[in-house]
Amino acid sequence: MPDSSAPVLPGCDAQASWKPHGTYSLRQSLGILQRGAGDPTAKVTDSAAWLCFHSPRGPVTLLAKHPAGRGTEVFLKAWGPGAEHAVERGLHLLGAYDDWRAFDAPDTSALLHPVVAQSRKFNPGLRFPSTGRVFDALLPAILEQKVTVVEAHFAWRYLCRAIGQIPPGPAPTDMRLPPSPAAVRALQPWQWHQARVDSKRAATAVRAAAAAASLERWALLELGAVRENVMGEGTLAAALGSIPGVGPWSIAEVLQRTHGAPDHVSVGDYHLAAFVGQVLTGRRVDDAGMLELLAPFSGHRQRVVRLIGLSGQRKQSFGPRLAPMDHRRR
Numbered sequence: 001m002p003d004s005s006a007p008v009l010p011g012c013d014a015q016a017s018w019k020p021h022g023t024y025s026l027r028q029s030l031g032i033l034q035r036g037a038g039d040p041t042a043k044v045t046d047s048a049a050w051l052c053f054h055s056p057r058g059p060v061t062l063l064a065k066h067p068a069g070r071g072t073e074v075f076l077k078a079w080g081p082g083a084e085h086a087v088e089r090g091l092h093l094l095g096a097y098d099d100w101r102a103f104d105a106p107d108t109s110a111l112l113h114p115v116v117a118q119s120r121k122f123n124p125g126l127r128f129p130s131t132g133r134v135f136d137a138l139l140p141a142i143l144e145q146k147v148t149v150v151e152a153h154f155a156w157r158y159l160c161r162a163i164g165q166i167p168p169g170p171a172p173t174d175m176r177l178p179p180s181p182a183a184v185r186a187l188q189p190w191q192w193h194q195a196r197v198d199s200k201r202a203a204t205a206v207r208a209a210a211a212a213a214s215l216e217r218w219a220l221l222e223l224g225a226v227r228e229n230v231m232g233e234g235t236l237a238a239a240l241g242s243i244p245g246v247g248p249w250s251i252a253e254v255l256q257r258t259h260g261a262p263d264h265v266s267v268g269d270y271h272l273a274a275f276v277g278q279v280l281t282g283r284r285v286d287d288a289g290m291l292e293l294l295a296p297f298s299g300h301r302q303r304v305v306r307l308i309g310l311s312g313q314r315k316q317s318f319g320p321r322l323a324p325m326d327h328r329r330r
Contacts, residue, residue, distance in 0.1 A: 011170070013083035016076045016090050024074065025125030026066040028310065029095045032257060033129065035140050036153035040160040040176040051093075052167035052177050053136055055082030056216075059177050061169040062086045064094065079169025095127025098260050103300045111296050113280050116304055119311035126306065128260030132219040135212040136178045138240070141253040142205045143197060145245075146270075151196055158195040163187065181212035204245030211243055223259040256302060265294065265301050272305070275315040279308050 030049045034042040043050045049064040058081025065075045074094060078086040091097060102108065109117065131137065143159075144152035163183040164176030185206055192202040208215075218227065218236035226234040232242060236258075240251045249268035255261035266272055267287045277285030280293050294301040 012077040012079055013169075014076075014078045014087040016087045017073055018076070018091060018094060018096060019073045020094075020096065022072075023125040024066065024072055024094075024127065025123070026064060026074065028123060028125060029127040030064065030093075030129055033131065035156045036149070038153065038157050040157060040164060040174060041136075041178050043172065043175070050171055050175060052171055052175050053082075053086075053131075053133055054177060054180060055085040055089075055133075057082045057085045059165065059168055060086045061167040061171040061175075062090075062093075064090075079171075080167070089132060092130040092132060092260075095129045095260060097130070098128040098262070100303070103262075103297075103303050108297065108300065112304075115279055115311050115313060116307050119307040123307065123310045126310070128262060128302075128306075129257065130260040131258055134215040134219050134236070134240075134254065134258055135181055135208065137254040137257040138208050138212075138215070138246070138250070139179060139184065139205055141250045142201055142208060142245070144253070145201055145204075145250065147201075155195045155197050159184075159187075159191075162191060162195070181209035184209040200245065204243070207243050207245065211239075215239055219258065223255065223261055252302075262303050263299050263301050265291070265305055267291070271315055275313075276305065276308060278315060279311065279313050 025046075026049055027044055027046045030042075030044045030051075033051065034044045041052050047065065047067050049062075051062045051064070053060060053062075060078055060080040060082030062083075063077045065077075066073075067075075076087055076090045078084075086093075104120070109120075112120070139159075140152070140156050143155045159179050160176045163179045163186075165180075167175055167177050187202075187206075189202075192199070197205075215236070218225070218239060221227070221236070224235060224237075228234065230239075232238045237251050237255065240246050240254060241248075247268065249266050252261070252264040252266045255264045256266075267290075273287045273290040274284040276290045276293060277283055285293065291301075294304055297304050
């Protein structure tokens with residue numbers, strides 16, 4: 001567990017440290033939380049990660065440092081009303097509980113494509129983080145639906161800068177807290193237009209914001225846990241799927257971040273199935289073909305996908321790129 005017995009350093013409200021067993025990569029592990037190079041809520045490098053977010057106890061700025069030449073220890077410092085909570089959840093955020101032993105076992109390793117096996121060898125420090133923050137993962141996932149990465153990242157930056165509050169502590173001056181559900185519900189149509197977000201995604205985001213308080217009740221439960229006395233299956237995945245406009249792709253994107261889901265694959269992604277098929281078979285496949293290829297790794301399918309992404313392989317390009325759409329004059 002984090003070492004919270006050490007005195008609090010001047011200038012921070014809570015601190016902790018963690019020494020991982022084996023290799024650990026801060027950038028590879030927490031990079032999934034950063035939505036593009038200009039994300040106002042997250043800045044992740046090899047040696048440091050600044051994260052600004054809302055916690056159940058209030059806003060927080062968290063700095064995770066993994067300095068070169070200091071062994072394998074990771075240091076956490078936090079500022080703001082949510083500092084103690086952020087530090088208490090520090091191991092989950094860093095991916096300390098992400099267990100790769102079954103994936104690395106000989107029976108599974110023997111099934112790996114050489115590209116995946118080599119990627120695992122060269123990326124032993126990858127861990128899957130668990131933020132426990134549902135709305136913070138859901139809103140950008142909605143913005144990324146059926147648009148280019150460039151457009152999605154523009155929308156996220158615009159909304160964070162327009163309605164995201166200034167974070168506590170010494171965060172870099174251009175950083176912001178993610179938009180709160182209340183702020184999203186209060187957005188005017190012209191603001192969605194300025195963010196280049198079409199009416200369908202905007203409506204889905206507003207519905208998600210209305211359900212945010214209910215969704216967060218699943219945040220600290222284990223992946224797949226069932227809540228009693230609720231409608232439907234009682235799982236977070238089912239609750240997310242009950243929101244019109246939130247489908248399997250968005251659900252997987254959320255659970256990969258909130259719970260470090262090792263098996264949830266982003267089915268419906270514009271590029272993913274073709275890329276996985278290209279690497280594993282030399283030919284493009286659709287979503288059904290991708291799931292068939294990943295079936296032998298049930299329980300670890302997202303691990304295979306992430307390792308393919310880190311392998312250095314590049315998706316073959318055919319035809320014109322998808323052009324960004326400008327919704328500001330619509």
